[in-house]
Amino acid sequence: MVPAPLKDTKQAIIVASDILRPLAAPASAAFWGERFKTIYCETGRALIDRLRRRPFHCAIIQDQLEDCDCWRLAKIIRSGRFCAPALPIVVLHRGAPSAGFDAIAKSLNAATASLAEPDAIPRIVQAAIDQRRRSSVLIIEDDPDAAETARRALDADYKVEIAVNGADGLSVWKEKRHDLVLLDLMLPALPGEEVLKEILVVNPKQPVIIVTAHASQSRHSNLMLLGANEFVEKPFDINVLRALCRSLFQEMALARADREIDEMRAAARENAHRATAASISLRQGNTSGAAMQLDAMLAGAPQDLTDDEWVEVLNDVQDK
Incomplete structure (x- = not known):
């Protein structure tokens, strides 16, 4: 069941990260300011359990957790099964994010923030909350x-x-x-x-x-x-109407997720074929043909691929 709307004047945020907590801990109140009430957890499952029990204004997710990656967790949130599907999400990354990372975040309507610049995180969280799009x-x-x-x-x-x-x-x-x-x-x-x-x-x-x-x-x-x-x-019946609307929005979110998965698979197959063609061209000494295939791959890089799926595609190509 999705929790009731928030009435607290403070903005409750939940953080799934084993890195951010020690960064913020020495001066937690100063780090988050007076606007936020913060709860930490270290796994995706713990975050979902919390979301089922009470509502939050924002979820902050580390790029890789002990039991799942950030994208799977973001898709669970967007499904609307355990919380409001429009819950603002901020994904934390280490180092410079790839173009694919930013593209996937955009497709899931998630903001991104760098663990290398922790002082900027509260501002990014506030911006994500302010820009929340309700259906x-x-x-x-x-x-x-x-x-x-x-x-x-x-x-x-x-x-x-x-x-x-x-x-x-x-x-x-x-x-x-x-x-x-x-x-x-x-x-x-x-x-x-x-x-x-x-x-x-x-x-x-x-x-x-x-x-x-x-x-x-x-x-x-x-x-x-x-x-x-x-x-x-x-x-x-107010409860029936709420449940009916929630059910329809969940169905829409799942349908969008299915379409995205189909598109990711199609794009992955296309890029695998292009990589194979580029490899053959190089072995034949046709560098211009290989460059053309690689340029096409970069221009049409599948925006919805997770990092793990992209690595899998590259490994498949390498094995051929």
């Missing part, structure tokens, strides 16, 4: 009481916007492309079913939860075939 939800609902109930249920975890009729809702969605739409069927100006059709013409993958008071099973089926993801009945 957006558009509620298209003409009943003010129902709209307000939904807003109260979701406002702590998401950026919530309300439109009071179908035409306004469609216009606002086209302008801002919210991550999730909560759509009433019985709307003035433009019926909910027409709004759904218009949205899915623009973005067939747009997640939409249909709000219904009295709808037949056959109508539910028709709307699901059109592209609706889920249904929720009025009057709202």
Whole structure:
């Protein structure tokens, strides 16, 4: 279960690092300042256990922990299974980071900081917290009481916007492309079913939860075939609505992770082929052909590969 939102005035951060703690320990209060409340752990499992028990404003992860690497841990956080998926992450690295390191961090919406410059870490952590992106939800609902109930249920975890009729809702969605739409069927100006059709013409993958008071099973089926993801009945049960939204965002995060894995594998195969071609060209004395293959590898280096996956690709090429 994802913990309730934070109410503490201090910003709680959790640090998974066996290196940063001794660096900060001699003057911990001065190091972190008065804004932070800090908890340390030394393994990925310990960090997840902490995140399951209470919410935090930021997670700081060392590049390599005893039981897992930072990227696997970041993907677990982004899945939303144990905490809010938008939790700010700062990855600590030793030495100069590679281009691949920065690219993977960017793909996971994680900031990076150097253990060689510990004094800069609190500033980077604060910037990551300030730039946190909460997922957006558009509620298209003409009943003010129902709209307000939904807003109260979701406002702590998401950026919530309300439109009071179908035409306004469609216009606002086209302008801002919210991550999730909560759509009433019985709307003035433009019926909910027409709004759904218009949205899915623009973005067939747009997640939409249909709000219904009295709808037949056959109508539910028709709307699901059109592209609706889920249904929720009025009057709202706040806990059911929260759980439904959380479940959809988890599904979206996992789908993104699956796409990224597929892309990484495809890019790794392509680079392995290019490296093999470059090796053959060099053995044949064709240096220009080898250079062309290597340039193509560098230009299209797979951004989502972890360091371990990249080493595996290089080893595969070396064995051939």
